[in-house]
Amino acid sequence: MKHFDYVQPKTMDEALASWEPGASWLGGGTNLVDLMKLGVTQPQRVIDLTRIPDLGEITFQQDGSVRIGAMVSNAALARHAGFAQHFPMVAEALLSGASGQLRNMATVAGNLMQRTRCAYFQEETAACNRRTPGAGCDARDSDEELRALLGASPACVATNPSDFCVPLAALEAQVEVRGVNGTREIPFADFHLLPGDQPERETALEEGELIIALHLSAAAAGFARHARYLKVRDRTSFAFATTAAAAALRMEDGIITEGRLALGAVAARPWRVAEAEALLVGHAPDAALFGRAAEAAMAGAEAPAHLEWKIDLARRTAARALAMAAVGTPARMPALPASPFGQQNGDLAHV
Amino acid sequence: MSLFISLTLNGEARDVSIDDPRVTLLDLLRERLALPGTKKGCDRGQCGACTVLVNGRRANACLMLAAGLDGAQITTIEGLARGEDLHPVQAAFIEHDGFQCGYCTPGQIMSAVGLIAEGDAGSDPERIREGMSGNICRCGAYHGITLAVQEASRRMAAKEEGDAA
Structure with missing residues (x-):
């Protein structure tokens, strides 16, 4: 690990003033410290945000919306009874990610800032435009399965690896950020950038800005009865998604009145298509309907011949997530959250 | 510095x-x-x-x-131990052969203590396996580990009830 200057500011003002180009904000460290060990990230200065007051609160407002402080841990948010009740698919996504240890350490803001898990990004000897602008992309012609099917560019085919971000996109979260010029909110859909010809620009944060909170509206809680996250991965637990989907429905008298669908692990940001959601409205839940919505959600997907299976897998993941949402949110978190092998209510199923 | x-x-x-x-x-x-x-x-x-x-x-x-x-x-x-008295998770790992070479064992035991404190795995083996997925055992002692965590979880819950009564 390259040497760095470590600071632990005690106030937000002190934190903002300690920023310099080439610095990194430190939350739980589960991604940053790992990348620093690999040499992929070499910050000159590490600014530890864990001692700043008030960033660790989960606050329900009078209007039913919730504000989640940037330094709340993944585990604390997923296990917060009120939060899990109102936003069950967010809790399910959180509990399907990483391990018990990592979820205790990782923060919600750090989750939004985590870097791609593309093997070529993490391997120092490989060419990667995201790590070293202008170096080229060795992933494009590789068999890397964590590859974008949508929104990729000649410069970069990396995916966003987050589970948490997929339901946040579906539920139209807002990201509250602060910089020396004040506070602003960024709609979730605008937070992560597609690579274009500048894949090193990953988020809408300006130099020296940091995330201070996430917001979910009361309207987003209206999906709580029919909301699921489904994640397909190489092993049953503790693996990044090969494909994933967050599906949420509002139903009245057996008819879908509103639908939300976001796909994970298929692009550099969670992928949401308005046309796919519009197809659902006014219909009763039905496998063919969900198939058409999944097809629309994946419209324009591209993969090299040896990875075409991933397009099919993403469609099926989306259709199945919709079907699971239609059945209803389970009363208790499944034993295997977000798993296609888990049955409802935690029954023993996969062994 | x-x-x-x-x-x-x-x-x-x-x-x-x-x-x-x-x-x-x-x-x-x-x-x-x-x-x-x-x-x-x-x-x-x-x-x-x-x-x-x-x-x-x-x-x-x-x-x-x-x-x-x-x-x-x-x-x-x-x-974890209090003098010669092993922690219930340590004792259960010995009783149920929750290890072979032993290298992962301190991490497995600390993870199990943390998992039991988190409270939502209980003694359900599927939830225990999922909750312990951050601990790899190259010898493949998972079956014994699961039994040990189940047993320790049950004993600790019973003791808590006993203490409360």
Whole structure:
């Protein structure tokens, strides 16, 4: 690990003033410290945000919306009874990610800032435009399965690896950020950038800005009865998604009145298509309907011949997530959250 | 740079000097505080061999910068037993053969203690397996580990009920 200057500011003002180009904000460290060990990230200065007051609160407002402080841990948010009740698919996504240890350490803001898990990004000897602008992309012609099917560019085919971000996109979260010029909110859909010809620009944060909170509206809680996250991965637990989907429905008298669908692990940001959601409205839940919505959600997907299976897998993941949402949110978190092998209510199923 | 942090380490107050911000909690414990029970496996948060409790919650010591831990309460495998009395999780690992070579065992045991404290696995084997998925055992002692965590979880819950009654 390259040497760095470590600071632990005690106030937000002190934190903002300690920023310099080439610095990194430190939350739980589960991604940053790992990348620093690999040499992929070499910050000159590490600014530890864990001692700043008030960033660790989960606050329900009078209007039913919730504000989640940037330094709340993944585990604390997923296990917060009120939060899990109102936003069950967010809790399910959180509990399907990483391990018990990592979820205790990782923060919600750090989750939004985590870097791609593309093997070529993490391997120092490989060419990667995201790590070293202008170096080229060795992933494009590789068999890397964590590859974008949508929104990729000649410069970069990396995916966003987050589970948490997929339901946040579906539920139209807002990201509250602060910089020396004040506070602003960024709609979730605008937070992560597609690579274009500048894949090193990953988020809408300006130099020296940091995330201070996430917001979910009361309207987003209206999906709580029919909301699921489904994640397909190489092993049953503790693996990044090969494909994933967050599906949420509002139903009245057996008819879908509103639908939300976001796909994970298929692009550099969670992928949401308005046309796919519009197809659902006014219909009763039905496998063919969900198939058409999944097809629309994946419209324009591209993969090299040896990875075409991933397009099919993403469609099926989306259709199945919709079907699971239609059945209803389970009363208790499944034993295997977000798993296609888990049955409802935690029954023993996969062994 | 030299930075001083105060820790409560296995119940004992310790003042520690950190001369390099790159020192992780894992290296601090093993190399500087003579507590080699916590193991280094992958050093990347993937294997769980370095699991300790930080402020009562299980964490991967390999990914924590020691410099950030001023005021923290740390429990390692060395701090679980009370003299000759093993912690219920330690005792259950012995009874159920929850190990073979033993290298992952301190991490498995600390992770199990953390999981039981989190409270939502209970004695359901599927939830225990899922909750323990951050700990890899190369010998494949998973069956014994699951039984041990189940047993310890049951005993600790029974003792709690007994204490409350």
